[in-house]
Amino acid sequence: MLLGVVTLTFLLLRMAPGNPALLLLGPNAGPELVAVQERELGLDRPLPVQYGAWLTAFATGDWGRSIATGRPVRQMIGEAWPATLWLVGTSLLLSFLLGTTIGAMQSSRSGSPVDTVLSVGTVTLFAMPSYWLALLLVLVFSYGLQWLPAFGAAGLDADFLSPGARLLDAMRHATLPLATLTLIGVGGIARYVRAAMLDVRGLPFVNVARAKGIAEARVTRRHVLRNALVPVVILLGLSLPALFSGAVFIEAIFAWPGVGRVLVEAVQARDYPVVMAAVAVSAALVVAGNMLADILAALVDPVRREPESA
């Protein structure tokens, strides 16, 4: 999977118009100079050889230098990915908890006015572009109420604050990006949980549980929710790419120092080595997330622990 992404990226880079040698040297370079630079970059060798050499270098940790900043790419990505992982991970957890709660509430009051109001709310959240919701929140909380900072992960004076004040500062900076990403996720998850629980609610074993005299709240928690969680956990894994995509916008807007912002800036500056590395790292995060979801699904649903027989 990861190899596939990296290979695809490599091929796209080579298919794209524009000569990296020319890009490095500028428009005034003569043909001889370009030829020298091409040989230096290895661009005159056959494509499979280039691919092999590049893959070896990449796998051994030699990710090259950024064209725009001159810094080693590995260092740039290394500084950025914990911020992204923290943002995506926390918002995933929050939106999962919040979304499941709302969806469960709706399914047990299906058809009531509360359900309708919440449905309108979740479908609107689901429909909101993350970058636009981010702008709205900034408008209200940063400019209107002046409660929260609009960008960055820490204040300019963060290095001079006491540990407690620095933590508070970091939390204040994280609130808006986190809230945006979480709210976007809540809509989709609540809609999905509601549908999944209503599906389960109609199954015979739920009626059996009721007939045994188990209290309705317990039926909902132990029988309906538990069974509805399986598709939800799998959805969690599948929604990771989308969540990561959302994080790209959020990071760009809030100037959050993560992989997404590095990627957007590299794309705008046509900084190919950085783009390659950022794509590979984000794909790796997604693959890891999918594996985690598979493991979680096995924990929630014992049937999945059996080897596949079908």
Place this chain on the structure above:
Amino acid sequence: MIAGRDARVWFGALTLGLLVALALAAPLVTTIGPSEQEQVVATRFLRPFATDMNGVLHPLGTDRLGRDVWSRLLHGARLSLGVGALAVFLSTVLGVVIGAVAGASRGLLRGTLLGLTDFALALPRVVLLLLLAALWRPSAALVVVVLGLTGWMSVARLVYGEARGVMAKPFVESARALGGRRLRIVGRHVLPNVLTPALVAAALGFGNAIMLEAGLSFLGVGVQPPAASWGTMIASGRDTLVNAPWVSLAPGIALVLVVVASTLLSDGLQDAYDPARRR
């Protein structure tokens, strides 16, 4: 249940229909062009419903260059809705073909197609979009192609599942017993039966495509200014959010409306098509 009795289908279809009609009729329902400017200083940042010095009414105000937001919104709708529709058409056709062929075949071909689908499904779509936008010159056509090529997987999966079901039906077996070739079976028996779920997925994908188009344009790697698209409008209003929030709010609300409408339309169609899942 008949789709026509579902309020969500009505709301979705009417909203989308109205917006498409407004977009098509943009020159008729606006008084000035989307890029028309007069005295920039005198006409910029006019509030909604304000009238400028020439007595021209600006129902949604003007942006920082004195351009009419209402006019830009409707002309932008042509681009945004058009790009979304074309992209969804492309991805639906791709998804239906790949899904149906995978469902009707077995062995290596099916394995390859399913593997390809799962692989593409796990790619972070925006990352791929950014990558492609970085390599080629950004344009509306590129956005259509890229959105189309990255949006077919959910359709393909749905259609695949549906096609497997159809292939197990007796009428397919009899068609095969009569000597029908595989391609003919796919074309005559499988495809017509998988079009409804594909339509449901397409309705959902339409909202998604429009949202992504706006996102790319917002980041500056989609439709390029001065062309009006909802994404470029939101982006251009971002710097003046405090002084003139309407510049960003209007296209954003339009965007949310389109996505809500297509989501509800898709929900309603899904329930009408599959009564067992109705609630």
